[in-house]
Amino acid sequence: MTDAPHIPVARRLLANRMFLATCITCTGLAVCVLAVLIVSIMMDGVHRLSPDFIANFASRKPDQAGIRAPLVGSIWVCAICALTALPVGVGTAIYLEEFAKRSRLTELIRINISNLSGVPSIVYGIIGLTAFSRFFGWRAGSEPIELGNPESLLYLRLPFGSSVLAGGLTLALVVLPIVIVASQEAIRAVPNSLRQGALALGSTRWQMVSRITLPASLPMVMTGAILAMSRAIGEAAPILVLGAPLMVLETPANLMSEFTVLPMQIFNWAGRAKASFQEIAAAAIIVQLAVLMSFNALAILVRQRLQTPFQ
Amino acid sequence: MLLPTLATILAVAAQQSPSTDPTKATGPVRLDGSSTVFLISEAAAEEFKKVAPKVNVSVGMSGTGGGFKRFCAGEIDVTAASRAIKPGEVELARKNSIEFVELPVAFDGLSVVVNRANTWATSLTIADLKRIYMDGGVKTWSELNPAWPNDAIQIFSPGTDSGTFDYFKEAVIGKDGKVRGDMSVSEDDNVLVRGILDNKHAIGFFGIAYLMENEGKLRGVAIDGGKGPVAPSPVTVEDGSYQPLGRPLFYYVNAASLTKPQVVAFIDYLIEKTPEFAPEVGYIKLPADLQSMVRANWVARRTGTQFVDTDGEEVHGTFRSVYR
Numbered sequence: 001m002t003d004a005p006h007i008p009v010a011r012r013l014l015a016n017r018m019f020l021a022t023c024i025t026c027t028g029l030a031v032c033v034l035a036v037l038i039v040s041i042m043m044d045g046v047h048r049l050s051p052d053f054i055a056n057f058a059s060r061k062p063d064q065a066g067i068r069a070p071l072v073g074s075i076w077v078c079a080i081c082a083l084t085a086l087p088v089g090v091g092t093a094i095y096l097e098e099f100a101k102r103s104r105l106t107e108l109i110r111i112n113i114s115n116l117s118g119v120p121s122i123v124y125g126i127i128g129l130t131a132f133s134r135f136f137g138w139r140a141g142s143e144p145i146e147l148g149n150p151e152s153l154l155y156l157r158l159p160f161g162s163s164v165l166a167g168g169l170t171l172a173l174v175v176l177p178i179v180i181v182a183s184q185e186a187i188r189a190v191p192n193s194l195r196q197g198a199l200a201l202g203s204t205r206w207q208m209v210s211r212i213t214l215p216a217s218l219p220m221v222m223t224g225a226i227l228a229m230s231r232a233i234g235e236a237a238p239i240l241v242l243g244a245p246l247m248v249l250e251t252p253a254n255l256m257s258e259f260t261v262l263p264m265q266i267f268n269w270a271g272r273a274k275a276s277f278q279e280i281a282a283a284a285i286i287v288q289l290a291v292l293m294s295f296n297a298l299a300i301l302v303r304q305r306l307q308t309p310f311q
Numbered sequence: 312m313l314l315p316t317l318a319t320i321l322a323v324a325a326q327q328s329p330s331t332d333p334t335k336a337t338g339p340v341r342l343d344g345s346s347t348v349f350l351i352s353e354a355a356a357e358e359f360k361k362v363a364p365k366v367n368v369s370v371g372m373s374g375t376g377g378g379f380k381r382f383c384a385g386e387i388d389v390t391a392a393s394r395a396i397k398p399g400e401v402e403l404a405r406k407n408s409i410e411f412v413e414l415p416v417a418f419d420g421l422s423v424v425v426n427r428a429n430t431w432a433t434s435l436t437i438a439d440l441k442r443i444y445m446d447g448g449v450k451t452w453s454e455l456n457p458a459w460p461n462d463a464i465q466i467f468s469p470g471t472d473s474g475t476f477d478y479f480k481e482a483v484i485g486k487d488g489k490v491r492g493d494m495s496v497s498e499d500d501n502v503l504v505r506g507i508l509d510n511k512h513a514i515g516f517f518g519i520a521y522l523m524e525n526e527g528k529l530r531g532v533a534i535d536g537g538k539g540p541v542a543p544s545p546v547t548v549e550d551g552s553y554q555p556l557g558r559p560l561f562y563y564v565n566a567a568s569l570t571k572p573q574v575v576a577f578i579d580y581l582i583e584k585t586p587e588f589a590p591e592v593g594y595i596k597l598p599a600d601l602q603s604m605v606r607a608n609w610v611a612r613r614t615g616t617q618f619v620d621t622d623g624e625e626v627h628g629t630f631r632s633v634y635r
Contacts, residue, residue: 057360060353060592142385143567150338161386243343243381245369247353249360258339258369268372271499274524
């Protein structure tokens with residue numbers, strides 16, 4: 001402790017400059033890698049982008065191939081994922097932060113949720129395959145039970161098989177820990193004085209949560225949720241494990257439809273020998289990047305628009 | 312002899328045709344399995360859509376083994392395979408009471424490939440290949456032939472989970488042999504092509520389709536299966552002289568799915584059109600006599616495999632000597 005002041009000023013300034021240079025180099029490297037990636041993909045794929053590329057189904061002829069089924073499939077699984085993961089995730093976060101008593105059990109649950117967000121997504125794929133696709137082996141080898149008309153939107157088949165519903169629920173498992181942790185942090189960031197004020201005025205805990213805490217934390221919750229969705233839309237591994245097909249020539253009609261997603265289509269095309277398939281793989285990557293960036297832009301927009309005076 | 316058979320076939324076909332009009336069929340056809348056969352399935356699915364717009368054929372690529380796992384669990388209607396079903400898989404199907412129709416569709420030839428700068432290895436015997444690929448095999452070309460360069464062989468191979476690898480291993484090393492661990496392995500045939508392009512002393516193997524696509528860049532090695540060297544080509548695979556590295560490709564159809572008109576319509580289409588699609592994607596179509604045998608077996612809805620006997624033992628021998 002007493003040594004610090006004795007270091008000559010010149011040396012301290014030198015150390016300062018060196019640290020700054022290191023930081024700039026690191027940032028530069030990261031930006032460079034990203035730039036090289038984007039530029040090379042743009043060079044390979046941008047001339048393949050066209051309305052037909054979005055509107056056409058997959059084809060063995062690269063010139064006629066499009067990403068309609070995987071793009072719409074990605075939107076379906078993401079929507080299902082959002083509709084299931086967000087209510088459950090935010091609800092869990094509210095319970096843990098606002099209602100649960102601080103006990104060893106809730107502490108254990110908290111730690112485990114944080115750990116779960118680091119589990120590789122392929123593990124969730126295996127859980128999804130067992131739980132949603134196969135219902136733990138229930139009725140293995142026999143025809144699934146059908147509920148409703150296969151042509152209607154409300155058709156269900158048990159077990160779910162490699163349907164878009166099984167895919168969405170599996171992705172919900174992948175992002176659930178992320179949603180919970182992000183929402184917990186958002187709720188924790190709401191000043192305690194607001195809660196105490198509400199309680200002092202005689203509101204119940206439910207009134208406090210629904211009128212004070214949740215609205216105040218909503219921008220951060222939404223940001224976390226949208227970032228979780230952009231993780232979900234980029235996942236290929238858990239969907240692959242479910243046995244989702246690589247070639248689908250129809251967009252989903254209901255929750256039981258077969259589907260594929262953009263990362264799987266990219267994986268399929270990128271692995272082919274013909275150079276023209278590499279080009280349409282690059283074009284599909286551009287679309288995927290565009291979707292991701294619009295998600296991120298949405299997150300920023302939501303954060304700015306919903307910013308409340310509480311914070 | 313031929314006429315009555317033909318008459319029966321036509322009669323049976325006529326009986327079944329009303330339910331299999333593709334333009335009226337609706338619903339899903341779930342297909343999975345071999346990544347080799349994927350190219351045929353993909354072409355068939357795409358073209359079938361034009362004939363039967365209301366049928367949704369989806370094609371997965373879990374690999375031959377992965378496809379059989381799903382097939383034997385009753386999850387899919389059809390699985391594609393780059394080898395015949397194995398005794399263990401037959402057993403699993405029986406346990407889950409899954410019956411199936413076995414349909415050979417085309418041939419694939421495995422080509423052994425070297426760099427174009429390799430002037431010495433113009434032909435190799437199966438024994439040579441075994442000494443290169445077996446566990447504890449040769450390290451340099453000169454160990455195979457003293458006249459060849461004293462340089463290390465760079466060995467490339469498709470992934471050990473692929474049907475391609477299974478087929479090569481059985482044909483070259485034998486069922487119980489062990490393949491060496493110190494080689495470059497990739498599931499992506501592109502990586503193999505690139506690796507062999509970059510190494511003068513490299514050797515590798517993959518489907519003849521890939522050799523044809525990269526013709527001029529790589530050189531296919533003639534294979535001596537005991538009757539003199541034979542170059543890998545569609546002609547030599549179809550006439551059966553390219554042995555033992557020509558292999559049959561199959562579809563297996565779940566018998567329970569035969570009640571679904573869309574599945575029957577798709578398989579009808581597949582059998583009719585594969586002779587067109589197979590050459591387009593680099594495989595070799597079945598010769599006419601085999602093709603009519605397959606059609607007859609399909610029309611008769613003949614269930615079970617001809618490659619595993621009733622005692623659950625694998626039937627050995629060339630495809631032609633086994634399939635009836």
